[in-house]
Amino acid sequence: MPKITVPPLPVSCLFGMIKPSGPTSMSLLNDLQPLLSKSRLFEQPSGSLPQRKKKRSKKVGDVKLGQGGTLDPLADGVLVLGVGQGTKKLTEFLDCTKEYSTTCLLGCETDSYDSEGARVRVAPWKHVTKDKVVEALSQFKGEIQQTPPIFSALKMDGKPLYEYARNGIPLPRPIEPRTVTVHSLELVEWRGSDHSFSWPEKALTEDQKKAMEVAIRGIDKTATIKDEPEPAVQDAERPTAFVIKMRVSGGTYVRSLVHDLAHALGSAGHVVTLTRSRQGRFVLDPTEDGDQACVPWSVFEKGLADPGSADEEGWTEWEREVLQHMQVI
Structure with missing residues (x-):
């Protein structure tokens, strides 16, 4: 040795x-x-340690x-x-600078933007192809604006954002976007339906969805949360999943990027795996x-x-x- x-x-x-x-x-x-x-x-x-305050x-x-x-x-x-x-x-x-790889599962978005949260809504996903994902990624490269999720601990007027969403309190103003830099972003694996991931079983109740709508309508009067299920899906058919890799600046919300990418694809999506490969x-x-x-x-x-x-x-x-x-x- x-x-x-x-x-x-x-x-x-x-x-x-x-x-x-x-x-x-x-x-x-x-x-x-x-x-x-x-x-x-x-x-x-x-004998070399300083005295510590009792409250610690x-x-x-x-x-x-x-x-x-x-x-x-x-x-x-x-x-x-x-x-x-x-x-x-x-x-x-x-x-x-940080690097991440993350798996996006299409067709469902959650309150936390990842698989730990509850289903907010479902949306069509069969129309999304590998080429469409590659094309959509170009929108998220370079200096971009990101809006943190409403179900987060960030505070507005002294109150965490998730309290507005849970209690049906209209947001007093839009959530302030953040400027971040995405140095590189690429599709590294197209999983299609060849995976074992599934949407979370837990879902927001209708009352919880209405409360979330009220909160969002404080800044968007037309906001709605409505399921748009994919028609004609076989029972055993799994929604599309794919893996993207990125190198980003500090402060970048990977979950928000995946959420926004799914919207750009005309679907919904959330994170099911996330690996930080560089810090x-x-x-x-x-x-x-x-x-x-x-x-x-x-x-x-x-x-x-x-x-x-x-x-x-x-x-x-x-x-x-x-x-x-x-x-x-």
Whole structure:
């Protein structure tokens, strides 16, 4: 096993972790906290810790740990973590260039714009072809305006947008669009009906749809939410799905791009898979100068279950992985 050069301890650093789909980003950090805090890589010497305010829940001895831009539970891929003084560098990863690949399932849109939400409406999808998708993608390249979903935690006049939608309160003004840059956008896989995805079973009730209509009509008097089912669909027939890959600026809503693309195709759609393959210099597959590979969550998961024996240099498997992938601050 190659010898590792170890910086002065304890270490402050940045490193990328490969998040799995399912858990929240924060739950994984909470799981990591005790593992990192017990490691001599990060453990503070006894008596060197400043006094912490009582209102903070962090225990004396816990390392400072943060993330540079969360991923939704559905999403997997690159999650940049900062330890110690590395947490002060995390803001640069909110505005950095990012890459994603995502699967769009046509024919249905949801309140969250992804498969975790409830069905809002269905729409025809059989008319959408591979060539039409390729053609429509050109509308979303370069500098574009994006409007965040109404079912989001963004606030308007002190109230989250989702409260307007859920309670039937008219929006006082249009949701402010954001300017983002889509550096590249391409169709990488046409799945057609060859997949196992399906629309969410959960759907908005008629009362919930009416409440959402009232909220939207605060800015669009003619807004309606109406199902337009695809005629003559076989019971076993699955709606069209396809995968797109993009390199975008910070602040880009991938789910909104998929939602808007489906509308441009004369259909409806939502995200069923989402992978972040790049966050700044941290990537799943290093291909460019300066790219930094990431540590799979499974490495930490194994260390949490059983750290195992230390090697001849005194490091466990997960510690060696971090040492090989971290950037010292």
